[in-house]
Structures are given as C-alpha cells and as structure tokens.
Amino acid sequence: MTSAAGAINLLSQAAPSEVAESVFDFLHMEMVNYVQQSTPAGASHKDEVVYKLERIGFQTGQATIERCTKDVHRFKDQLDVIKFLCKEFWTLAYGKQIDNLRTNHRGVYVLQDNRFRVFANISNSKQFLENAAPYAAFACGMLRGALANLGIVSVVTADLGQTLPSYNQRVSRAKILSLKRIKLELELDAEDEAARLFAVAATAETNGYGQDQAGDGDGQAWQDTSIHAHAQEGSSSHPSTAGTDSEADAEPHGQVSWMDAGNSSPAALLNNPVQVKRIVHELLREVTSKGAARRHSGLRQLRRLLSCVRKYPLATDAFVATPHAMATLIDLLMGHNSDDQIEAAWCILNLAAGSPAHTAAAAHASPYLVSLLSSPVPLLQETSAWALGNFAGDSVQFRDVVAAQGAIIPLVRILMQSVDPALVKAASFALGNLARGAHAPIALMVEAQIIPALIRQLQYWQQQPGGLAVFCQIAWILTYLSAVDSLRHVLLPLNVLPLMAAGVFLVFDAVFTSEQHSGKPCEVSLNDATPLLRVMGNFATMDNDNVTNAIMSSHASWLDLLVLVMSTEHSGHLIAETAWLLGNLTTSNATGVVDSLVAAGFIPLLLEQLKRPKVPHEVARALCNIACCKPEYLATMLGSSALQYFTACLESPDLQLVCRAIDFFDILCGTDQLDGCELVRQSPAAALIEGLQNHPNARIGQLTEALYLNFLEPKEAEYDDDDHDDHDDDDR
Structure with a gap:
C-alpha cells in the first residue's frame, strides 16, 4: 500500500x-x-x-x-x-x-x-x-x-x-x-511630418514607385530581419533601385529631401509651390497603386499633408488643382476597404476645414459621406460625421446642401442608438453646425425626434465617468434649439435647466480638481461651460417669472458659482456668456431677482470686467439693466468709477459696446435724484457724445443725437420783448 x-x-x-x-x-x-x-x-x-x-x-x-x-x-x-x-x-x-x-x-x-x-x-x-x-x-x-x-x-x-x-x-x-x-x-508634429513627407517623395522619385519591387508587389524595398537575435543599434537598410517608370525617365527630378537647398526647413519647402506640387503628385500615385499596403500608406500621408491646410495651404491648393484628385478620393470612399474609406473620409474632412474654395472642391463627396453615416464601422461613421460638420459649418449654402442630402436623420439616429463617445461627439458637432444660422433646418431635426435623443444623451453622459466633454458637445445643439421660442416651451418640462446647471458645476469641479492635482489632465476646460450658460441665458429671455425663478433655484449654490465665474481669470467667451445670462435675468419682473444679484456682489464684479481692455458688451448690458432698477444701484456704480469706465467704452472699436455705453449715459441723465445731467456735462463723456452724433454707424448717430438733444444740449437765454422795448425808450 x-x-x-x-x-x-x-x-x-x-x-x-x-x-x-x-x-x-x-x-x-x-x-x-x-x-x-x-x-x-x-x-x-x-x-x-x-x-x-x-x-x-x-x-x-x-x-x-x-x-x-x-x-x-x-x-x-x-x-x-x-x-x-x-x-x-x-x-x-x-x-x-x-x-x-x-x-x-x-x-x-x-x-x-x-x-x-x-x-x-x-x-x-x-x-x-x-x-x-x-x-x-x-x-x-x-x-x-x-x-x-x-x-x-x-x-x-x-x-x-x-x-x-x-x-x-x-x-x-x-x-x-x-x-x-x-x-x-x-503621430508627429507638423514640421516633423513635413520632413517625412519629403522623405517619402524622395524615395518615390529615386526608386521608381511606378513599378513593383520584384517578388513583393508593393513597390518598397524590404529587409529580412532575424527574429531569433536582436539587431545591432543603429543598423539600417538602404532601399535598392528597382527601375523607373516612363514618367520618371521623361522628367528626372532627383531627391527632394528637405536636407537639400542649404539645410532649409520643411516649412520653407512646404511653402514652395514646385516642391509641394511634386509631393502631391507622388502621393496620388501611391494612392492609386494596386498594392493595398502601399495605397493605404499613401492615403495616410496625404491625409496628414492636407491636415496642414491652415499652416501650409499650398499643399491643399495643389491637391485641389490636380485633375481627378477628388474623384480618386471618392472612388476610395465608396470602395469596400473600410481602412481606405476612413482615410479618404479623413482627407475630405481636412479639405472641408480649409478655405471656401477648398470646401467647394470637396463638396462633391458630401452625398457619399451621408450614406456612410449608416456604415457598420463606427470609425467610418465618426469620420464622415466630422467631415459633414465641416461642410455645414463653412456656409449657409453648404449647410442647406448637406441637410437636403438627408444627413439629419442618420445623425439623429446615431444619437438615439450609440453610446460611443467619439461617435456621439462627431454627430453632435455635425448637428450643431446644421442648426446654426438663419433659416436653419431645425424643424426637420425636431421631426426626426432630436429632442428626446438629446435629453437621453445628456442624462447618460452626465452620469458617466469621463463623459463631461461629450455632454458639453451635445449641449451646443441645445443652444440653437433653445433660441427658438416655441421649442423653449417644449424643452422646459424636460428638466433642461437643472441639467445645464449641474453640468456647469461639474465642469468647474473637474477643472479645479485637476488644477489641484497637476499631474492629472482634465478632459474639459472652463470654456466648455459656454454652451451650458448660453442655454440658460436663452431660457432667461422668456417673459415668464416662473422660468426666472427656476433658473435662480436650479442649484443650491447657483449664485455662488456665477460669482466664481466672474471673479476668476477666464477668456472673454465665458465672461460674455455669464454676463448674457445675468443681463437676461435682470430684465425679469420676478420679485427679488435683481436684489439677490446685487446682494451677491455682482456690481463690483461686472465693473471690474468693464475696465479691462477687451470688454464683452454683455457686461455693459447687464450693468445698464441693474442701473435701471433702483437709483441706489446706479449710485453704487458711480461710487466705483463707473462713469470713467463707460466713458472709455465710448471710444471702443466694438460698436455694440459703444451703444451700451450710450444707454448707460441715457439712464444716468434721466435719473433726477443723482443730478445725472450735470455729472455727464462735467465729464469728458459730454464731448465724446457730441462727436458721436456724426458717427458713420446710423444707430450710434441716432442714439447720441437723441441723448444730446434731450439732456446735454446747452439751453439758450430766454428773449423778453418788454425789457427790450423799455431799453429802447430810455435810449431815445
């Protein structure tokens, strides 16, 4: 055993x-x-x-x-x-x-x-x-x-x-x-990528990319590498010449490496029309080759070259001017290789980000991009949506064309069905640009059920870790929908205001938390709160005290947050949106709204913004609205140098700011308790207002003329006929 x-x-x-x-x-x-x-x-x-x-x-x-x-x-x-x-x-x-x-x-x-x-x-x-x-x-x-x-x-x-x-x-x-x-x-920086593009073009010209390399069929020289031993540091292979095609023989170019021409930088070469044209020509030869890998590599290089459209526009100009270049991209776009389709769509996306001429040249691809919004490949859907968003954002003309081609329904369907953050952001970008401007096809969007899709997405991404950037992108669509009076009444019962207020808090919390832990990058910036504040500002335009009260009570610490926004160093966009919201709230007849804002300390905060070099006119508008409510509020402003700040605004190149400054002086002159007319006459503002009567802008001229005639024009001495006759008799 x-x-x-x-x-x-x-x-x-x-x-x-x-x-x-x-x-x-x-x-x-x-x-x-x-x-x-x-x-x-x-x-x-x-x-x-x-x-x-x-x-x-x-x-x-x-x-x-x-x-x-x-x-x-x-x-x-x-x-x-x-x-x-x-x-x-x-x-x-x-x-x-x-x-x-x-x-x-x-x-x-x-x-x-x-x-x-x-x-x-x-x-x-x-x-x-x-x-x-x-x-x-x-x-x-x-x-x-x-x-x-x-x-x-x-x-x-x-x-x-x-x-x-x-x-x-x-x-x-x-x-x-x-x-x-x-x-x-x-992924390389622009100039590093430029150097690599020239290296590709140089190899293409010296090695004859017109014919395939023997034994491989892809036109590149390959080196066998042992997988059983490590290669030596610094070892490299030099491609051998495999023959040239007839075009290369007819026009020998030599190397186009950026190392030539006196060690000039890639930027200098990308600004050289001859060199850029040659590179575009070689890349198009790569794109039209039969080898799948070679074709895909050429597409990636072309996409990166076109992404430099704003820094090096000559490359995009050369591509647009090349016959059949766009037709080549469209052929690949409608092929069966999803990788090639994605790269082709990305090239078109970069073209649409350029000048109006570049966008017009790429516009022939828009109906094909619309069809690809229903592709089973999410990355292809995403790239197509970004490209269509660029088309729609270029002009009203292209916006209407994209809408007429049927882009709205598949884009809304993406918002209804997808929770892919990149895809949802791309669809939101495209729909936001489609909803912009006068006579936008918002009715078509509403008919396609965009409102329930938006609410669903906002509620979902507000709760998701890392979903705040997607939330803010979706909110841009809501800024355009909430600008339509009839749609505000539809959106109000759907708890949009609490969603927006909570989103603003989340943005600020994320940014300030990231600042305290500097090693952790933040997914959003404070400017991402801009669409959220704009939506609330649009709702504040409703002549409804209940809406105003709903905004004021949308969060327990709402006013504290707005104070934080106005007292922190931000870009003008965020300050302007906050002031726009405050200005709309101060026009309300709701009891205690202005008193609450003044008690929270907004007068000195707004005046602090007013003395800065670039003043958003929304700041002056909010101050004017507060000054209209009570003389003591206007007196508080005068005690804080408001007269001096508004006088400087009269000389601003921002015509809207000039109009707001004229409104302030009109309010001041009409306030008898403060003897406003005398204050203005004794200030440098009087001479500026008199001079603005001849301003080339008709509205500014009318406003200053009315202000001057009503309050500031010197009154002539009254003429007494009896006294004049008595003096004549005495003389005689």
Whole structure:
C-alpha cells in the first residue's frame, strides 16, 4: 500500500493541468460561425463580420499582452516589440513562432506564418480562399490590440496568398497567412511630418514607385530581419533601385529631401509651390497603386499633408488643382476597404476645414459621406460625421446642401442608438453646425425626434465617468434649439435647466480638481461651460417669472458659482456668456431677482470686467439693466468709477459696446435724484457724445443725437420783448 507521504510525493510530481489545442480551434470556429449567423444580411455583411471579429481579437490581444509582459524588461524600440510578438506572443496564441519577419525600417513590418493553425483544416480551393478573411480577422485584432496596449497605434491587414495547403501538405514557403504591413506610425508634429513627407517623395522619385519591387508587389524595398537575435543599434537598410517608370525617365527630378537647398526647413519647402506640387503628385500615385499596403500608406500621408491646410495651404491648393484628385478620393470612399474609406473620409474632412474654395472642391463627396453615416464601422461613421460638420459649418449654402442630402436623420439616429463617445461627439458637432444660422433646418431635426435623443444623451453622459466633454458637445445643439421660442416651451418640462446647471458645476469641479492635482489632465476646460450658460441665458429671455425663478433655484449654490465665474481669470467667451445670462435675468419682473444679484456682489464684479481692455458688451448690458432698477444701484456704480469706465467704452472699436455705453449715459441723465445731467456735462463723456452724433454707424448717430438733444444740449437765454422795448425808450 502506498503511504500518505508517497502519495503526496506523487502528486507533487504530477504535470501541470493543460488544455488541448483543439479546444481553441473549436472555440475559434464557433466564434466565427456565431458572428456570421448573428450579423444581419446585407451588402456590408462581410465587412461587418470581419469588423466584429477583429474587435474581439483586439480585446483579447490587449488582455493577453498584459499577461505576457508582466515580468519582461522595457522594450528598446519598435523592432524589439515586434520580435517579442513574433516569438513569445505568437507562441502563446498559436503554439509556434512566426516563421519570417521583414521590415523596411520605415514603420512597416511583414510577419509570415507558413503553417497558420487556423487554416490547417480549410479546404484547398478558391471558394474557401475567398471566404477565409473572417478566420484571419481575430489574429489581426490580437496583434493590433497587443500593440495598442504597448502604446503603438497600428493597422494590421492579412494577405491570404493564392493557395491554402491541406493539413498534411508540406510547403516550404507558401503564404498560408501573411499578416502583412503592420504599420507602426506615430503621430508627429507638423514640421516633423513635413520632413517625412519629403522623405517619402524622395524615395518615390529615386526608386521608381511606378513599378513593383520584384517578388513583393508593393513597390518598397524590404529587409529580412532575424527574429531569433536582436539587431545591432543603429543598423539600417538602404532601399535598392528597382527601375523607373516612363514618367520618371521623361522628367528626372532627383531627391527632394528637405536636407537639400542649404539645410532649409520643411516649412520653407512646404511653402514652395514646385516642391509641394511634386509631393502631391507622388502621393496620388501611391494612392492609386494596386498594392493595398502601399495605397493605404499613401492615403495616410496625404491625409496628414492636407491636415496642414491652415499652416501650409499650398499643399491643399495643389491637391485641389490636380485633375481627378477628388474623384480618386471618392472612388476610395465608396470602395469596400473600410481602412481606405476612413482615410479618404479623413482627407475630405481636412479639405472641408480649409478655405471656401477648398470646401467647394470637396463638396462633391458630401452625398457619399451621408450614406456612410449608416456604415457598420463606427470609425467610418465618426469620420464622415466630422467631415459633414465641416461642410455645414463653412456656409449657409453648404449647410442647406448637406441637410437636403438627408444627413439629419442618420445623425439623429446615431444619437438615439450609440453610446460611443467619439461617435456621439462627431454627430453632435455635425448637428450643431446644421442648426446654426438663419433659416436653419431645425424643424426637420425636431421631426426626426432630436429632442428626446438629446435629453437621453445628456442624462447618460452626465452620469458617466469621463463623459463631461461629450455632454458639453451635445449641449451646443441645445443652444440653437433653445433660441427658438416655441421649442423653449417644449424643452422646459424636460428638466433642461437643472441639467445645464449641474453640468456647469461639474465642469468647474473637474477643472479645479485637476488644477489641484497637476499631474492629472482634465478632459474639459472652463470654456466648455459656454454652451451650458448660453442655454440658460436663452431660457432667461422668456417673459415668464416662473422660468426666472427656476433658473435662480436650479442649484443650491447657483449664485455662488456665477460669482466664481466672474471673479476668476477666464477668456472673454465665458465672461460674455455669464454676463448674457445675468443681463437676461435682470430684465425679469420676478420679485427679488435683481436684489439677490446685487446682494451677491455682482456690481463690483461686472465693473471690474468693464475696465479691462477687451470688454464683452454683455457686461455693459447687464450693468445698464441693474442701473435701471433702483437709483441706489446706479449710485453704487458711480461710487466705483463707473462713469470713467463707460466713458472709455465710448471710444471702443466694438460698436455694440459703444451703444451700451450710450444707454448707460441715457439712464444716468434721466435719473433726477443723482443730478445725472450735470455729472455727464462735467465729464469728458459730454464731448465724446457730441462727436458721436456724426458717427458713420446710423444707430450710434441716432442714439447720441437723441441723448444730446434731450439732456446735454446747452439751453439758450430766454428773449423778453418788454425789457427790450423799455431799453429802447430810455435810449431815445
């Protein structure tokens, strides 16, 4: 009989528990099958299936890489990261290392697995090859998720090759799964990116991008990299020339590197029309190439070049002037590759952010962008929404065109259905620009049920950690809806006022908390409270004392917060919105509203703003409204140098501020208890008011003329006929 000690010894020597590899194989096959069956049929069914499986792989890769790297030293560079993925990570996922790794040392890596286990039991026929993409999506997602968790943004695409060998077939170099072109591209500053664009153009010209490199078909020179030993520091590969096309032979350009021309900066070259035209030409050749990786790389470079539209407008001018350039982007936009579609939409987004001429050139793409708002790919929806928002924000003409093309309904549908923060922000931006300006299609938005969608989103994001920036973006739509009198009555019962007041408190709390913990960046700034205050100011215009009281009681510490806003250093926008709200509240007949504002100390706070160089005219308006209520309030202002501050406002280039200053002097002159006319006559304001009667602005001239005639014009001595006759008689 085995003793207890012997049994324990046997147990201690037992092998660790394991799971058969077939379990993963069956799980993977069932996962693909489930996603295919649960995805609604349609034209985009295949793309949506691949997208869902890639997202599952992305999350799995993020979790797996954390487990793999918990005891690993910090990686030296990107190549070190890729080698780790090829060995430890791939072995953990698929039981073997990557067979071959190549790189062009420009952030593009090719990983090749010659016996990819997922394809081991797939039939060797063209039919199954065409349907193999979903089975590679999970692996692509795992690599992208792992890289994302290591701080590297990437694009991972799969090249499935021409044949799929059976499980028993022995193939030495066949491409069973070639996870190609894992593009590790870091976001660069404008000038660094400019230098890289010139490097791309230079390589294109010297190496002849018109023909593919032998053996690879993508026009780039690749270097095999050992994944079993670390490369030496500073090693690099130099692409070899693979021939030139006929155009390059006809017009040899030489290198266009920004290192030439006397070490001039990339900025100087991007301001050179000849060089910029050449770069745009080369990038368009990349975009129209047949190689998927080369085309996508060209699109990314083109997108970044067009993003410099305000700093380097010549690049955008050159693109717009190139024949068929926009048609190329539109063709890619309507293709079946979602990555290319996203980059093309992003290029159009950057074009629409430029001058009106740039926007007009890109406007042909707007109906296609509208159709992509219903795409199953959220990032494509998001990019399309931002682009349409840029179109709508350019002018009333483009706003009406975008609305007529049917953008409102899918944008509102996004707000009804999505809780993706980036997508909701993009849709809110587009809808906000569609609701701006005179004769905006707000009725169409209301008909599309935008109000319940807005309330739902506001309530949701107010409660979500990190959702404050989305909340404030959505509120911009509400600023335009609340400017319509009939809609204010619809919105009022939906508790919009408490939502806005609470949002203002959350913004200030987040900013001040972040300032106390300087190491933690804040998701919002104080200026993000601007739309929230504007909505409340719009409601304060209602001739309804109940609404005014509702605003005053919307939060227990509401007045304290407004005092904090006015007493803290902010931009003029936030001060103007707060003063706009205060000015509307002071026009109310509600009992005690103005008294409460004065008691809270707003008179000195507003006067403090009035003496600053750039005074928002809303500040002067609020002071005028308070001065109208009681003479003692006006006296308090005069005791705090209000006469001096308003006199300076008469010389302001802001015509609205000048009008408000004239209103103040009209109020002062009409207050008999303070002998206001005499105060104004003895001040420098009298001469300024007299001079403003000839102001080129008709309204200012009328206001000052009425003020001068009613109160400040010197009265002539009365003429007495009897006295005059008596003097004449005495003389005679």
